[in-house]
Amino acid sequence: xxxxxxxxxxxxxxxxxxxxxxxxxxxxxxxxxxxxxxxxxxxxxxxxxxxxxxxxxxxxxxxxxxxxxxxxxxxxxxxxxxxxxxxxxxxxxxxxxxxxxxxxxxxxxxxxxxxxxxxxxxxxxxxxxxxxxxxxxxxxxxxxxxxxxxxxxxxxxxxxxxxxxxxxxxxxxxxxxxxxxxxxxxxxxxxxxxxxxxxxxxxxxxxxxxxxxxxxxxxxxxxxxxxxxxxxxxxxxxxxxxxxxxxxxxxxxxxxxxxxxxxxxxxxxxxxxxxxxxxxxxxxxxxxxxxxxxxxxxxxxxxxxxxxxxxxxxxxxxxxxxxxxxxxxxxxxxxxxxxxxxxxxxxxxxxxxxxxxxxxxxxxxxxxxxx
Numbered sequence: 001x002x003x004x005x006x007x008x009x010x011x012x013x014x015x016x017x018x019x020x021x022x023x024x025x026x027x028x029x030x031x032x033x034x035x036x037x038x039x040x041x042x043x044x045x046x047x048x049x050x051x052x053x054x055x056x057x058x059x060x061x062x063x064x065x066x067x068x069x070x071x072x073x074x075x076x077x078x079x080x081x082x083x084x085x086x087x088x089x090x091x092x093x094x095x096x097x098x099x100x101x102x103x104x105x106x107x108x109x110x111x112x113x114x115x116x117x118x119x120x121x122x123x124x125x126x127x128x129x130x131x132x133x134x135x136x137x138x139x140x141x142x143x144x145x146x147x148x149x150x151x152x153x154x155x156x157x158x159x160x161x162x163x164x165x166x167x168x169x170x171x172x173x174x175x176x177x178x179x180x181x182x183x184x185x186x187x188x189x190x191x192x193x194x195x196x197x198x199x200x201x202x203x204x205x206x207x208x209x210x211x212x213x214x215x216x217x218x219x220x221x222x223x224x225x226x227x228x229x230x231x232x233x234x235x236x237x238x239x240x241x242x243x244x245x246x247x248x249x250x251x252x253x254x255x256x257x258x259x260x261x262x263x264x265x266x267x268x269x270x271x272x273x274x275x276x277x278x279x280x281x282x283x284x285x286x287x288x289x290x291x292x293x294x295x296x297x298x299x300x301x302x303x304x305x306x307x308x309x310x311x312x313x314x315x316x317x318x319x320x321x322x323x324x325x326x327x328x329x330x331x332x333x334x335x336x337x338x339x340x341x342x343x344x345x346x347x348x349x350x351x352x353x354x355x356x357x358x359x360x361x362x363x364x365x366x367x368x369x370x371x
Contacts, residue, residue: 232344
């Protein structure tokens with residue numbers, strides 16, 4: 001019997017993936033714990049009734065075994081998200097992401113004669129800082145910026161060899177993995193567990209490093225994730241978007257429909273097995289410009305509040321080299337910000353979720369994680 005398990009399938013990306021699978025006529029089962037941080041009202045209205053839902057915990061082996069019954073493919077999107085949240089609740093992040101993935105893999109490995117491939121959601125956070133080029137020393141992958149420089153508001157990383165300024169460049173999958181938050185560490189652990197055990201047991205596995213995903217159904221109740229949705233939620237509540245440092249950080253925002261296309265392709269592409277692959281647009285945007293674009297999409301002229309503060313574990317620049325996704329998956333992102341942000345804004349405008357951004361920053365500041 002064929003069918004697909006989607007862990008985290010009631011969530012933001014997972015629910016869109018489930019819809020796409022159902023449209024193709026797939027038999028779909030969802031395993032989701034309906035975490036209140038992402039689902040404060042329980043099962044979300046967007047969760048399709050055509051997919052079987054098992055409400056349960058990835059860390060519980062009996063639940064995972066039941067969820068895998070009779071299926072031959074797995075999309076693993078389950079886990080907790082958020083850099084800031086993970087820095088305050090480290091064990092929760094490690095437990096759900098690393099231990100949950102290990103439990104799933106143990107069950108999948110026992111069924112590897114039937115389960116032909118597992119595709120797991122990783123993240124850009126595994127890189128830490130993105131890649132840079134020094135005019136003297138070439139390609140550089142710097143570690144976390146020193147606190148003393150951040151205190152002086154010297155935001156740009158400098159070459160560790162000559163201390164000269166560097167130019168940010170697209171980050172390839174062979175860049176070192178140097179996560180700068182607990183969440184980043186757990187995502188690195190997730191993808192390495194998936195790829196190492198897959199290789200050891202002859203199980204086809206793929207790790208997809210999503211960049212900054214945005215679109216309808218983002219978890220607005222979680223103030224630690226989804227930069228575009230957080231900006232939109234603040235604007236709708238009459239508050240200016242809150243930006244750290246000087247707002248000139250570079251990111252790569254990819255629409256959820258493109259992420260679903262890449263994720264679906266990763267299940268079938270023969271050459272993808274055993275690989276980690278960036279899923280992004282290959283285009284960069286400054287966070288300050290993004291905040292203004294979001295406000296404009298909502299018909300607001302609110303200017304962002306650039307605080308000059310910085311958060312522990314934050315990186316300066318990261319945007320993706322997407323050549324591997326093109327070569328292995330035949331994937332190229334098609335949705336531009338100009339097309340995707342109005343759709344996000346329209347969806348956020350229809351939600352009734354309290355905006356908790358100030359509360360979240362205050363909590364981080366109280367713990368010394370914002371300076």
